[in-house]
Structures are given as structure tokens and as C-alpha cells.
Amino acid sequence: MGKALIIGAGGVASVAVHKCVQNSEVFEEICIASRTKSKCDELKAKLDGGKTKITTAQVDADNVDELIALINEVKPDIVMNLALPYQDLTIMDACLATKTHYMDTANYEPEDTAKFEYKWQWEYRERFEKAGITALLGSGFDPGVTGVFSAYALKHYFDEIEYIDILDCNGGDHGYPFATNFNPEINIREVSANGRYWENGEWIETEPMEIKRVYNFAEVGEKDMYLLYHEELESLAENIPGLKRIRFFMTFGQSYLTHLKALENVGMTSIEPIEFEGKQIIPLQFLKAVLPDPASLGPRTVGKTNIGCIFRGKKDGKDKTYYVYNVCDHQECFKEVGSQAISYTTGVPAMIGAAMILTGKWNKAGVYNIEQFDPDPFMEELNKWGLPWVEDFNPVLVDDEPAKKKE
Numbered sequence: 001m002g003k004a005l006i007i008g009a010g011g012v013a014s015v016a017v018h019k020c021v022q023n024s025e026v027f028e029e030i031c032i033a034s035r036t037k038s039k040c041d042e043l044k045a046k047l048d049g050g051k052t053k054i055t056t057a058q059v060d061a062d063n064v065d066e067l068i069a070l071i072n073e074v075k076p077d078i079v080m081n082l083a084l085p086y087q088d089l090t091i092m093d094a095c096l097a098t099k100t101h102y103m104d105t106a107n108y109e110p111e112d113t114a115k116f117e118y119k120w121q122w123e124y125r126e127r128f129e130k131a132g133i134t135a136l137l138g139s140g141f142d143p144g145v146t147g148v149f150s151a152y153a154l155k156h157y158f159d160e161i162e163y164i165d166i167l168d169c170n171g172g173d174h175g176y177p178f179a180t181n182f183n184p185e186i187n188i189r190e191v192s193a194n195g196r197y198w199e200n201g202e203w204i205e206t207e208p209m210e211i212k213r214v215y216n217f218a219e220v221g222e223k224d225m226y227l228l229y230h231e232e233l234e235s236l237a238e239n240i241p242g243l244k245r246i247r248f249f250m251t252f253g254q255s256y257l258t259h260l261k262a263l264e265n266v267g268m269t270s271i272e273p274i275e276f277e278g279k280q281i282i283p284l285q286f287l288k289a290v291l292p293d294p295a296s297l298g299p300r301t302v303g304k305t306n307i308g309c310i311f312r313g314k315k316d317g318k319d320k321t322y323y324v325y326n327v328c329d330h331q332e333c334f335k336e337v338g339s340q341a342i343s344y345t346t347g348v349p350a351m352i353g354a355a356m357i358l359t360g361k362w363n364k365a366g367v368y369n370i371e372q373f374d375p376d377p378f379m380e381e382l383n384k385w386g387l388p389w390v391e392d393f394n395p396v397l398v399d400d401e402p403a404k405k406k407e
């Protein structure tokens with residue numbers, strides 16, 4: 001049916017490539033292109049020989065001309081951006097120049113400012129519309145499936161959604177005192193930033209990890225979770241009409257937080273360049289180099305993730321609550337594709353999002369967040385490709401007590 005150019009060959013891309021190959025009816029051909037070509041070749045060597053034709057290429061995705069040349073050579077129907085958020089705009093520029101559909105899993109963030117916002121990518125709306133191509137933003141799990149869950153809840157169960165709490169629980173244990181489950185630089189930038197949530201049309205800012213709640217997750221158990229800013233809050237606050245509040249919580253263990261605090265206190269999480277032995281280095285990038293590679297965590301991680309959304313609102317004038325979530329087992333993922341659940345829960349929706357566009361199920365020109373499309377075909381595919389979802393019509397709610405400060 002179609003051809004995809006996949007940019008990036010890290011944890012998420014590896015899962016997406018496995019899944020594209022499993023879905024060879026849709027992905028007849030893929031080209032894996034990244035900065036380090038040997039990683040693309042390794043993936044090809046592992047998965048070659050099936051129905052999907054696989055090629056590889058080297059590309060610097062910070063360079064628009066290189067990207068345009070590659071797209072012109074490969075002639076893909078869609079570019080799947082599974083590199084880093086810093087490359088979103090250059091890849092979007094190259095897609096515009098070649099009139100090729102685009103998708104990603106994380107919104108643009110300038111490398112020198114830890115501030116992720118959709119404004120840069122939303123500025124491309126008119127240009128994509130005029131070019132007759134689609135940009136699908138945020139087709140991972142969160143953002144991604146959380147937006148699909150929201151669109152699904154609104155379509156099937158609510159006249160109006162008033163409150164959304166997104167709960168991201170990782171009950172996995174990799175046995176290291178400190179490691180991050182995906183790209184350490186992106187992960188640490190996200191969790192060391194101030195928290196933020198949206199209420200009654202306003203953003204309310206908190207100190208990092210200031211608001212803590214405890215929640216008992218199905219198949220995982222009781223966990224501490226902390227309010228973070230997460231990028232889908234921005235698009236969902238805009239796209240879910242009548243919304244009064246949206247928050248995002250992520251679980252962290254005490255060991256992770258203690259290490260992070262110490263690293264912060266000594267300046268290791270800073271993105272300000274410093275002089276070291278006659279060279280400019282960025283402490284956070286140096287820290288990334290000494291931490292375990294997230295891809296190496298797969299064999300040693302046990303336990304499950306549970307990520308989902310609790311909705312409160314009105315149906316036929318009555319109060320209604322609804323919780324929809326997915327539980328994913330780290331070891332099961334590793335057995336299937338050689339990666340832990342964090343990469344798995346992102347790589348599967350990346351493949352599904354691209355498939356929605358390639359099959360024409362999602363077909364509108366412009367730049368769209370995932371909740372702006374019909375959720376039904378995506379929900380079906382989640383069940384089919386390894387991320388089944390569970391519904392609970394009487395969930396325990398996250399308590400609404402005034403913000404509880406971290407002890």
C-alpha cells in the first residue's frame with residue numbers, strides 16, 4: 001500500500017520498524033535513515049527477508065537540504081519522524097518542499113531552551129493545507145494514545161468533558177539506582193522543568209514535583225505520582241470543548257527523585273554550556289553519555305506500565321466518569337521486539353498513526369494533533385497491534401484536595 005521513510009534508529013524507531021514489518025500489507029517498503037547509519041543497518045539485518053522491503057540511509061536531520069535530497073531519492077508517501085524533538089521543524093520543512101505527509105511523537109523544542117510548545121509547529125498549518133499534505137503531531141502514547149482516548153471518550157460517552165487527568169505509571173524496575181527509560185536528555189529536561197496544569201482557561205505553574213498524589217493502578221499497585229507539564233495538555237485544552245481542567249501525573253520512585261535532586265544540585269542537569277578542559281560542553285549531554293543507554297534496559301526491566309485518562313463530565317444532563325487505560329508488560333515487549341515497554345508504547349502508536357494516513361483513514365490536509373481525527377479506527381488498531389485498552393466506568397478519582405506539597 002505505501003512507503004515510509006523512518007528518521008531515527010533509537011528505542012522508539014526500533015519498535016516502530018518491528019511493527020511496520022509486522023504490518024507489511026500497509027508498509028510495503030520502509031527506508032530507515034538516521035545520523036548513525038550502522039544502527040539502521042543493524043535493524044535491517046534483524047528484520048530483513050519478510051514482505052516489507054527495507055533500505056537504509058545516513059542523514060543529518062538538522063539539515064533541510066540533505067533531508068530534501070533523501071526524500072526525493074526514496075520517494076516515500078510519509079516521513080515518520082522518530083528522531084528527537086529538535087528535528088521537527090527541519091523535517092517539516094523538507095516534507096513541505098517535497099509535498100510528503102509527516103508525523104512525529106513529540107513537539108518541537110529548541111535545543112538551547114527547555115520549553116516545548118506547539119506554537120512553532122502550528123505555524124505550519126496554512127502551508128501544509130495549501131500543499132495538500134497532512135502533518136500528524138504527537139502519535140506516541142503520551143502524547144498520542146492519550147489524545148485518541150480523549151477523542152474516543154468525547155465521541156462515545158460524553159456530551160461535555162469537564163475534567164481530564166492523564167495518569168502515566170511506570171511500575172517497571174531495571175535494577176539500576178538511576179537510569180531513564182527513554183532519551184535521558186529529553187526525559188530530564190521534561191521532569192526538571194516547572195509543573196503546569198490548565199484550569200478555567202489559565203495555566204497554573206508549580207515548582208518541579210510540587211504536587212504529589214498516590215494512586216492504586218490496576219495490575220501495578222499503589223504508586224506516588226507527581227504533577228508535570230506534558231505537551232498534550234496544550235492541544236487538548238484547545239481541542240476538547242468545554243474543558244474546565246486538565247492535569248498530567250507521572251509516577252516516580254524515591255530513588256529516581258533522590259538521584260535527580262542530587263544531579264540538579266551539582267549542576268549536572270543544566271543545559272547552559274560550560275568550559276571543560278578547553279572545550280565547551282553541556283552538562284546534561286555529558287550526563288547522558290555516562291548514563292545507561294535506554295535501549296540496554298530492555299533485558300533487565302521487569303514489571304508493567306499503566307497509562308490512561310480519567311474523564312469527568314456530563315452525559316444527558318447527568319454526571320459521568322470514565323477511565324480508559326492500557327497495561328503493558330516490559331518483559332512481554334522485550335520478548336516480542338527486544339525493547340522495554342516505554343519504547344513499545346510509543347513505537348506501536350507511531351506505526352498506527354502512519355498507517356492511518358497511508359490507508360487514507362485519516363485524510364485531511366493541514367497540521368493536526370491526534371485528537372482532531374476520528375479515534376475509532378486507531379482504537380481498533382491498538383487492540384490489534386499489542387496495546388489493548390481497558391474501560392472502567394466507575395473509577396477511583398485522583399483526589400481534588402488542595403495541592404499536597406511533597407514531604
Ligand code: NDP
Pocket residue numbers: 007008009010011012013033034035036039059060061062082083084085087105106138139140141142143144182183186294342345346
Ligand atoms: P533515542 O535517543 O533512542 O533515538 C533518537 C534517534 O534519533 C537516534 O537514532 C539518533 O541518532 C537519531 N538522531 C538524533 N539526532 C539526529 C539528527 N540530527 N539526524 C538524524 N538522526 C538523528 O530516542 P527515543 O527513540 O527514545 O525517542 C525518539 C522520540 O520519541 C523523541 O522525540 C522522544 O521525545 C519521543 N518520545 C515520545 C513519547 C510519547 O509517548 N509520545 C515517549 C517516548 C519518547 P544517533 O543514534 O546517532 O544518536
